[in-house]
Amino acid sequence: MGIKLSERVNKLAPSATLAVGRKAKELQAKGVKVLNLSVGEPDLPPPEGAKDAVISAVNANLSRYTDSRGTLSLREAICQRTKEDLRLTYSPNQVVVSCGSKHSLYNLFQSLLDPGDEVLIPIPYWTSYPEMVRLAGGVPVFVPAKSGYRVTPEDLEPFITPKTRGLILNSPNNPSGAVYEKEEVSAIADCLLKHKEVIVISDDAYQYFLYDDKNFCSIATFPGMGERTIIVGAASKTYAMTGWRIGWFLGPQELADAVAKLQDQSTSNPASLSQEAARAALSGNQGSVKKMREEFERRRRLLLERLAPVKGLTYCYPAGAFYFFFTHPDIKNSIEFAGRLLEEVQVALVPGIAFGMEGYLRLSYAVSEEVLSEAISRIITCLQKG
Numbered sequence: 001m002g003i004k005l006s007e008r009v010n011k012l013a014p015s016a017t018l019a020v021g022r023k024a025k026e027l028q029a030k031g032v033k034v035l036n037l038s039v040g041e042p043d044l045p046p047p048e049g050a051k052d053a054v055i056s057a058v059n060a061n062l063s064r065y066t067d068s069r070g071t072l073s074l075r076e077a078i079c080q081r082t083k084e085d086l087r088l089t090y091s092p093n094q095v096v097v098s099c100g101s102k103h104s105l106y107n108l109f110q111s112l113l114d115p116g117d118e119v120l121i122p123i124p125y126w127t128s129y130p131e132m133v134r135l136a137g138g139v140p141v142f143v144p145a146k147s148g149y150r151v152t153p154e155d156l157e158p159f160i161t162p163k164t165r166g167l168i169l170n171s172p173n174n175p176s177g178a179v180y181e182k183e184e185v186s187a188i189a190d191c192l193l194k195h196k197e198v199i200v201i202s203d204d205a206y207q208y209f210l211y212d213d214k215n216f217c218s219i220a221t222f223p224g225m226g227e228r229t230i231i232v233g234a235a236s237k238t239y240a241m242t243g244w245r246i247g248w249f250l251g252p253q254e255l256a257d258a259v260a261k262l263q264d265q266s267t268s269n270p271a272s273l274s275q276e277a278a279r280a281a282l283s284g285n286q287g288s289v290k291k292m293r294e295e296f297e298r299r300r301r302l303l304l305e306r307l308a309p310v311k312g313l314t315y316c317y318p319a320g321a322f323y324f325f326f327t328h329p330d331i332k333n334s335i336e337f338a339g340r341l342l343e344e345v346q347v348a349l350v351p352g353i354a355f356g357m358e359g360y361l362r363l364s365y366a367v368s369e370e371v372l373s374e375a376i377s378r379i380i381t382c383l384q385k386g
């Protein structure tokens with residue numbers, strides 16, 4: 001029977017990152033030893049405190065619905081961590097906890113956009129932004145960076161129109177690993193102060209993954225920007241709990257209420273046990289975060305050392321997150337090259353076209369040093385074949 005699907009879902013592009021990961025897993029299930037560097041998730045365990053909190057919650061029968069915005073104790077823990085780390089004050093009513101920050105972003109665009117409203121998306125971008133904007137009837141407007149991988153006010157200005165509702169800032173960036181310096185964020189804040197109707201969606205999924213002793217800089221900390229910024233936070237990467245699905249919205253009260261109303265009528269609260277895990281992780285000792293950052297910094301060093309001699313390799317300096325985004329004269333079509341890597345040397349990477357940059361590939365170094373080292377050797381072999 002031919003089931004008629006909605007136009008909305010017919011137009012939706014599949015997630016390229018998930019598709020590559022799925023293909024790699026299919027091959028692995030057939031016994032092929034694939035080195036999977038396509039998936040953006042830490043390979044380390046979540047903090048012990050978070051695991052204990054889940055076990056205690058199970059034993060205490062915390063099996064009921066919670067407040068649809070998330071438990072008060074988790075929302076308080078989010079506010080407290082934000083205060084400690086960013087010196088920004090929010091009330092628990094300005095927080096809405098969802099099933100991962102992906103869900104927070106989805107809710108946000110649904111609450112913010114009317115048909116034809118535009119959202120500025122700097123290139124390269126996380127693959128889900130454009131589709132989520134389109135699903136809400138909005139128009140993604142892609143902004144290339146004239147130099148490097150970070151946009152400036154000069155890059156943004158020509159794209160701002162009376163229909164522009166928001167700008168997505170994602171630093172550290174997926175896929176490039178680029179990190180905006182404080183002066184660069186300040187310049188963007190100054191530019192947006194001239195465009196009062198444009199809000200910033202600050203996707204801070206990787207805010208704790210900065211290397212070379214750099215500090216995270218939030219645009220919400222600049223004068224006049226707090227009330228115009230929505231912080232989208234995530235437990236997934238920071239606490240290595242991607243599967244437990246906890247993310248949150250932090251922002252102006254009226255928008256928080258709108259997002260909460262949408263969540264009330266769609267999914268209700270995220271899993272109560274996951275909320276307990278996130279509460280414990282956010283309010284407990286942050287040692288595991290530091291340990292993970294140090295581990296990734298070591299792997300990043302290995303990656304840069306091993307790839308330094310490769311002729312023709314161009315890349316974005318990986319200042320944060322756990323991705324390496326590179327190109328090479330032999331990579332003309334990124335889907336084709338990623339397919340070749342998988343077939344010929346069994347390494348899974350994500351084609352750059354999924355992030356708006358053809359000719360590039362994204363490698364995740366959130367894998368063991370052993371896997372990383374072997375994968376680099378295989379990638380070099382493939383590049384040297386031409």
Ligand SMILES: Cc1ncc(COP(=O)(O)O)c(C=O)c1O
Nearest residue numbers: 100101102126174205234236247
């Ligand atoms: C930039 C960015 N934002 C948001 C997400 C969503 O993460 P989650 O839904 O697990 O919080 C991801 C996941 O890869 C990401 O890379």
